[in-house]
Amino acid sequence: MKVLAIDTSSMVATCAVLDEEKVLGEYNLNQDMTHSERLIPMIKVIMDSLNLKIEEIDLFAGAVGPGSFTGLRIGLATIKSLAHVVDKPVLGISTLEALAFNIPFGGIVVPIMDARRNRVFTGIYQWENGILINRFEPTIMEIDELIEKVQSFEEKVVFNGDGTAIYKDSISEKLGSKAIFAPIHLNGARASSLGELAMLKWNRGQRENYFDLVPEYLRESQAQREYKKR
Template sequence: MKVLAVDTSSIVASVAVLDDNKLIGEYTVNHKRTHSETLLPMIKELLNACELKTKDIDIFAASIGPGSFTGLRIGVATIKALAHSVDKPVVGIPTIDALAYNLNYCSNLIVPIMDARRDRVYTGMYKWSDNKFEVVKAQDVIEIETLLDELQDREEAIIFNGDGCDVYREIITKKLDSKAVFAPSCVNMPKASSVAQLAFKKAQKNELQSYYDLVPEYLRKSQAEREYEKKNR
């Protein structure tokens, strides 16, 4: 079963191809947010390098959010269009789930954090138990102080990853001290390979979607929506 996955939830653009449990190619660029210009050429180049065509892909997958509103729309729309062109199913993967999955078989509590601005983060809690990836707390958007208050009562070490680490490292360290561990840069950003692996697991359980039904999950209103509501109160 071949899976083509993308993650465009942040400034990072990432594309991967998985063949069952074998990662046969991944292309990741962490430079400027120009997904509308770079994503399709990246997909084409990766497929060519793997000697594959779109028709060879069995499952199409995308990180569906939260994250950049524009980035998510580009990634989801691209996957929907590719799946539609060959009439294949899709799988949507929560961004924070995939970010946590970067830390395979980590013994610590995993807490990804993506900056949602205004002192808020997109986050969730995860752990590996008996070699199984478990969601302790589903992804959500909350204030960083609220998250840290919740984590302060936990006894185990906590490993953070995601772009929120750079933004909130000082406040996290101050609140949690040595209990806080920060992931290295190689697993600190969204990776399409993690999206692909989670999508493959869902496909094995027949948890598939039609390309008509795949939509982003923003978790919060856009700035334009907030300004509109403020203006019309």
Template sequence: MKVLAVDTSSIVATCAILDEDRLISEYILNNKRTHSQKIMPIIKEILESSELKPEDIDVFAVSIGPGSFTGLRIGVATIKSLAHALGKKVIGIPTLDALAFNLPYSEGIIVPMMDARRDRVFTGIYKWENGSLCVIQKPDAVELDELMNILKERDESIIVNGDGTLVYRQKIIEALGDRVFFAPKSANMARASSVAELALSRAKEGKFENFFDLVPDYLRKSQAQREYEEKIKCCGEKNE
């Protein structure tokens, strides 16, 4: 079974092809968010370099969020289109699950963090148990201080990754001290290989999704939505 996965949830554009027992290829570009221009050429290049055709892929997988609204829409739409055109299976993987999977068999808990701005992060808490990555706290958008208070109450060592750890590194150190470890650079960003491996596990269990129903999971309203609601609220108050 061959899985092609993409992740466009952040500035990183990444694509990977995974077979049952090996990672065939992986492409990672961590430079400027122009996914609409780059993701299809990346997919084409990785298929050609792997000497594969689109129809050789059994399952198409994609990171579904949280993350960049535009990036997620591009990634999800691309994978849905390929799966639909080729009549293939599709699987969506939460972005934070894949980020945590970048740190296999880590001791303690894994806390991926994606910057949600205004001292907020998209985050969850994960732990490896009996060879499987378990979700201890489901992904959510939380205040950084709230997350630090939650982590202070736990006894385990803590390893963090994601772009939120770069933005808030000093605050994290001040709150958690020597209990916190920061992931190496190679594990600190989105990797399509992690999306692909999680998708392969789901595929073996028959946990596929209908590509019509596959949608991004933003975990928050878009800036345009928030501004619109504020405008409506203000106008409503003036009219009362």
């Protein structure tokens, strides 16, 4: 099985092709939010470099959020269009779950993505018998509320995601040695993690189609909030 995975939910644009044994190719770019201009060329570079045609992809995987409203729409529209053209299945993967999957750690992993105004998108995950279990569903909350929740855990906790660069000092001050921070190369979205997760879920029987795949924003867009104010 060959999987094409993409994630444009954050500043990072990432795409990867992998099979059940290895990552065949991955392209990550963390520069600006020009995903609409760069995503298709990135996919083309990987596919051409691997001498693969889109018809040879068996499963398409895309990040469903949370994250940037525009980025999510671009990524999902792309993955759904490609799957539709070749009539192949798709799977949507939580951005937070894919971030947690970056950490091969036999304990608790807490990915945090900056949601501004001292808030983060977050979830709480734990490895059990080699399987990543969701202990707390993806949500948006104040960073202090998350720290308070984590304080009740006896185990050490690994934090990763772009929110660590912003809130590392606050987390360290209140959690001390209980908090472990991932190295920078594991803080960003990786399409290879997302693709492997999609393959695992597919093998466990999870199924979706390109008509039903939609973003999971977890909050209203700025345009919606401003409209309500008016």
